Amino acid sequence: MAQLSVENVTLSFGGINALNGVDVVVEPGELVSIIGPNGAGKTSLLNCISGFYHPTHGRITFEGHDLTHASPHTITGYGVARAFQNIELFGGVSVLENLMLARHTYLKYSIGAASVFYGSARRVEVENRRVVEDVIDFMELEPYRKALVGNLPYGVRKRVEVARALSLEPKLLLLDEPMAGMTLEEKEDMVRFILDILAERGTTVILIEHDLGVVMDISDRVYVLDFGMVIATGKPEDVAENPAVIEAYVGGAG
Numbered sequence: 001m002a003q004l005s006v007e008n009v010t011l012s013f014g015g016i017n018a019l020n021g022v023d024v025v026v027e028p029g030e031l032v033s034i035i036g037p038n039g040a041g042k043t044s045l046l047n048c049i050s051g052f053y054h055p056t057h058g059r060i061t062f063e064g065h066d067l068t069h070a071s072p073h074t075i076t077g078y079g080v081a082r083a084f085q086n087i088e089l090f091g092g093v094s095v096l097e098n099l100m101l102a103r104h105t106y107l108k109y110s111i112g113a114a115s116v117f118y119g120s121a122r123r124v125e126v127e128n129r130r131v132v133e134d135v136i137d138f139m140e141l142e143p144y145r146k147a148l149v150g151n152l153p154y155g156v157r158k159r160v161e162v163a164r165a166l167s168l169e170p171k172l173l174l175l176d177e178p179m180a181g182m183t184l185e186e187k188e189d190m191v192r193f194i195l196d197i198l199a200e201r202g203t204t205v206i207l208i209e210h211d212l213g214v215v216m217d218i219s220d221r222v223y224v225l226d227f228g229m230v231i232a233t234g235k236p237e238d239v240a241e242n243p244a245v246i247e248a249y250v251g252g253a254g
């Protein structure tokens, strides 16, 4: 059974369909990329999967859970985490604190529990710290762990944003243009991290990325969106030769 299933999803804003009858299936452990010209609906699709938007029609399920009308908080609890295109970090606190805050915000833990069940809350806190330190190590962020995020270079902040999502220990990681605005060297590092996330953590990844060279290199399968519709899907080499895809990119000048 598919891990994630997007069935016939339409998302309308007024008279405009940002998504129109979209079907996407993702198997556990896959790297699936979503590509398409500007305004094709890629971010809208991630917004539907992560609960920021709710489809006008259709259904989304993840490991048997119905995500269609679920909140972002509930969906994170099911094991779906997202790294945002526009970085969603707190600039005034450290890398370590940002990751700890993500766990406190999204995973089940409360100050009330801390005062009533001190022992159990402390165990949760020790576990939170262990997971976060492991992610810092994995994303090679040790040199920055105490640095204020707002003072870090852009490329490092993008890496912290992925680390923030990973600190939620997702089964499915949604990456919205994690390499946008990066130098070539930073992009190569990010590609290596994504491949390690798949191989070493066994996390399924959905990637939105404009750099088609990267997409074709690392994806297991690709979905191509244009005007809110899936116009092609398959292995990277098949999609790259699809006339409709070439037309969408050439026609869209991009």
Ligand SMILES: Nc1ncnc2c1ncn2[C@@H]1O[C@H](COP(=O)(O)OP(=O)(O)OP(=O)(O)O)[C@@H](O)[C@H]1O
Pocket (backbone or CB within 6 Å): 013, 016, 017, 018, 036, 037, 038, 039, 040, 041, 042, 043, 044, 045
């Ligand atoms: N909140 C919203 N209100 C109205 N229209 C929206 C909203 N969000 C997205 N849209 C519209 O939906 C369409 C798809 O936008 P979306 O951002 O999903 O595309 P995209 O493929 O991610 O584009 P890009 O590559 O430029 O990020 C666009 O026409 C956009 O203007």
